[in-house]
Amino acid sequence: MKYAYGDLLTDIAKPFIIGIFIAGCITFFFPDDLTRWANDHNFLSMLVMLIAGIPMYVCATSSTPIAAALILKGLNPGAALVFLLAGPATNAATINIVKTVFNTRTLVIYLSMICLCSLAMGFFVDFLYKILDIRASAVVGQSSELFPESIQLIATVILTGLIVFNTISNFRHRTRPAHSH
Secondary structure, eight states: OHIIIIIHHHHHHHHHHHHHHHHHHHHHHSOTTTTTHHHHOHHHHHHHHHHHHTTSOOOHHHHHHHHHHHHHTTOOHHHHHHHHHHHHHTOHHHHHHHHHHSOHHHHHHHHHHHHHHHHHHHHHHHHHHHHTTOOHHHHTTGGGGGSOHHHHHHHHHHHHHHHHHHHHHHHHHHHSOOOOO
16 A cells, blocks of 8 residues: 555656646647547658657656547547557667667667557557547547546545655655764
């Protein structure tokens, strides 16, 4: 329990909050029809998300709400998946380690395979949505209808409280002077 609601929650709190903030900005500021062109230009939308995801380090925790917000605004699910796959796998630290430990050739192969596999999976997801006749923007966010709004609000308050409590506890622990015996 201490690990799940303490250490783990503390580790994911910052990227989670950043992801929620970016998703909120996308939801609020992006016009509803901004990404509708993605339905007519699947490959182009996937390339845009690949280009956006590779240099921008986003961990899986923060990229998920961002992808959901983009889907709500009309982005095709395949392009969102490309972002979800390419972003977390291509952070600067990983790229540097691959290049240092192996070599530039290996890095090029690594990045190429991430790009190819992400695009292939993106096309596959769009294909599934098309043959199953599912509209992604209609499906995203429907899980919230499973729980009454009061339960959602209580869960939000508890999660926020735990994040604030853990942040304050960790701050106090780090700033506390070491006592000598």
